Amino acid sequence: MSDKEFPPPVKYLDDRLGIAKIGRKNLRKVFPDHWSFMLGEIALYSFIILILTGIFLTFWFKPSMGEVEYQGSYSLLKGLHMSEAYASTLDITFDVRGGLLMRQIHHWAAVLFIAAMMVHLLRIFFTGAFRKPRELNWVIGFTMLFLGIIEGFIGYGLPDDLLSGTGLRITQGMIGASPVIGTYLNFFIFGGEFPGDDFVSRFFTIHVLLIPGLILALVTVHLFLVVYHKHTQYAGPGRTAKNVVGYPLFPVYTAKAGGFFFVVFGITALMGALLQINPVWLYGPYNPAEVTAGSQPDWYMGWLEGSVRIMPGFESHFWGITLSWNLIIPALLIPPAFVTLVALYPFIEGWITGDKREHHLLDRPRNMPTRTGIGAAFITFYALLWIGGGNDLIATHFGLSLNNVTWFLRFAVFIGPVLAFWVVRRVAISLQRADNDRLMHGLETGVIVRSPEGKYTEKHAPISNYEAYSLTAHDRMLPLDIGPETDDNGVRAPRRALNKLRARLSRFYYADAIQKPTTHELEAAHEHAHDSDEIHDISETETYREVTSDRS
Amino acid sequence: MSEKRPSLSPARFLSARRRHRSAGLVVLLFGLLAVGSAYAAFAPDDAVADNSAQSQQIEEGKKLFAVGCASCHGLNAEGGANGEGKMAGPSLIGVGAAAVDFQVGTGRMPAMQPGAQVPRKTPTYTQEEIEALAAYVASLAPGPAVPAQESYDISKATDEQITRGGELFRTNCTACHNFAGRGGALPNGKYAPSLMNVDPKHIYEAMLTGPQQMPVFSDQVMQPEDKRDIIAYLNALQQQKDPGGFGLGRLGPVSEGLWGWLIGIGLLVCVAVWIGAKGVKAKGAKAE
């Protein structure tokens, strides 16, 4: 701005809020440009869409389980007794113009909200963006994912249709399996026996006030921390751990991110217009003696459902009590353990690797083969349970036996993740080798040359300096060394066992990774390539494990 | 098929089609025709004379049965064993005409191959032949008769009856056949079939006779008007156009989740890639 004075309305605000001080720093704040950095935005925008459409729905939805006789315009249920919650959902669907659209946008946005958070989480995981100083933001993001899943599940329960009632009945059964407190918890949650007439109004308040409020607060902190830490970036020419390279918030990112909001809203609205979701009128009102084939929760609860489905049935009965291991293990132990592991992963990896530096450059997944393998194992475990949640549809649609699908999954949840870890880690290491190959020998041109001696070789073209730099711009990570057993005075080092474990884990993380070539190796490779086109006698860069085993 | 088949001599034509799926049937029908005409030619005159139309139909059915069904169900429909001593086909004594009309009318019988469940297919017998078979089986022992047309006539169903049918449907049928009658899984590779595009008569008969794994809903317990209301609700469901767009198979949240990931996340990631992509660069300097 060439003139030094604000126009009057802005001046009015600045006099009171000092907006220039805030804006000066942030208006031209730099954001790096990469598609994978937009995934979190999908989640954020879906959340805004959920709030907007949710407010619309509350104008008509009656969160009450009082019984009414349905007299709306959907003839197939006319005259049936049902809760006000279900009847008002039918009214929104069939008697409020645009109501079905809003319901469907709301539901699709919920599906996308959680899916986008999960994809965002995977991006953060595989690129190591959770490392110091961003561990706490990982935990905040994880908490939002967790809250989002609960929020979605409670929302699924609100219309009080047959499917949602079945879902709640299942949840009630799972809670009831908790030792000591289960029955009491259920009676307090449902106001007595299931189904009672309290849960819709209670869940409604949690769904529209408590959890959205918490998520909103956490989103604010999450975004504030993104601004404070500045966005991570992929390593590349001129992109170092000390800077961030990209486009300014104003105008480029205002247009890109703002535009993306409208695109997300647009696509969600088109899905709401064209793809039918949660047809509650087909399910009918909840009746505790009715059930439908294909009773499934929304996708994000599917893994929990699968975990419960594939568990063999056993219980213990002693001293007048019952312990339902068939629920305690798959619903009350495994899922919490799994999500705790995910939530604490940054701290676990940080402890194992002993890496306490700040990281602003992202890892390419291949350069951290063990972490990438662990991620693949997690995904496989999750996906297998997820398949378990739909085992009946898998059976009917692929002509398989339901029982065989279940038996397969009972074994696969143990074998699959191990296999996935091993395969993906190997693939990552191979990709590292390929990178080094490209770095040292250049591109295969496909041009075959015949030397005067009659030898055939393929010409290699060197890669650009920019690409070469990008390929080498990552840490040379080596396993932790815990030092000698005893110090010079023969005193045993403290906490030896713990440190040994740590060293072993660290070795597991880093020992098999391929190191990038050294300056010397690179020079040798290039020089050699000049001498003749024969290139294969140069020793490949070795892994830590190879180096150490050679020595011993 | 793009390539042209070489023409075949009649003998080769036949031998080439010997293993065709309906070859057995053709032979069977051929045999039937031959036996029938032979019988008509040689049958003693007095037997024909005192036969009412019904007993002739039964005779007709018996012959059809002997050729098409007896190999599994036994010559006298008493049930048959296959070579390994396992039940090849259950006894049909007392199953009634309704069961025959359902099984043969929906093409489930004659069964083509052993499996967890005999699927529905195009019927292989004509309506008259089915009636003859049904009359024969009904003559063996009393059993449920083919329902009269008015018992499944839903043209006059009121909204109230349809709603009641829906309630009965959800209480008795959705557990296996799904909330929209799309079918569902049963243990060990068996399944509850889809109820879409099934003749109302066959739905009625299925409830009445309990074919294969399906339990029986006898007329005394689930009375004819209950059955009619269920059929009316099913019909209304099938006629109903999904108000919210593509129905996604009416299979519930699993298909919704799948579409959410494929279409929703898929499209949005495509847009994200577009946003992050470096566009085409101009070769040359800025013209200014």
Added chain:
Amino acid sequence: MSDENLPAVKADEEHSQVQVAEPIPDPGIEPHEYRITDIDPKAADRVERQVSAMFTLAGLLALGSCVAYFAIPRDSTIAFGPLSGNANNMIIGLCIGLALFLLGAGAIQWAKKLMVDEEISEDRHPAHSSPEQIADISDAFKQGVAESGFTRRKLIRRGLFTGLGLLGLPAIVLLRDLGPLPGRALFNTIWAKGIRVVNDVTDRPIKPSDMIVGQLVNAAPANLAPLQEESPVEYQNAKAKAAVIVVRIKPSEIRTPPGRENWGVDGILCYSKICTHVGCPISLYEQTTHHVLCPCHQSTFDLADGAKVVFGPAARPLPQLPLAVDAEGYLVAQSGFTEPVGPSFFERG
């Protein structure tokens, strides 16, 4: 061992063959390349027209959605192959969705093609505070603590913690009335001696002669229906426990568990419909195998063998209701269930 694992440095100390220096020095940000729209004013104008067309069309579609809202009758439908829908709803949705999409796509196109695309660099600063700031704040904090006397005056400190801690109690205690205590509620159903077994929905009583082998009846106690008028909640709660299935199996195929010899009537057996796993109503009955499957988690029970579990996550058989025939020849319960129905719970025993 040092707490700071700086691998590059450590590598240097221990393996001389691995060098620390980066093999390739940072060449700096690539030189900026111009886009076609930067050098060709015509192309830039084309994009301008494109973007403005998208924005204008978005506006028109927004208007269109309002027109559709009033102009299209609420009950008109669209049917186009597998795509069907309420016309009012779908057209409004299409207009709004496309309008939003075009608005967004236009803005993105504008940013990509016309806004300056030279990448800029911004310096980072470590997340932690500077030593001076740390010194300042810790001085200020210590001063505050000293001025308050918080560390010196132990009584105040203890009192504060006690008061604050105990205030948490009412926050929990006040939730006590969220629900009644369970008591024996989960052990009882409304079944009792002499209660007739009636069809669910139609409420018709059942005679043994009405049931033929292979029959399934989804049933309820006769005293359930009157509850609906009295109290819909009680009705739902009672139904959630009292629903039963009645089947008729060839007596020769039944293996009666000891003590239940007279619980059936000519092969007619009655079991709780509520799955012992997590409580889904269970009625996927296969008449030839006598198995009943739960559609929620696929627990399978053999009704001809005391409803014992043959597959799936359930651990207990379905409770059986002893049946008898009353003076008028209808099926009645000999007694209530002899064990709690539905999913397991801790106090169940």
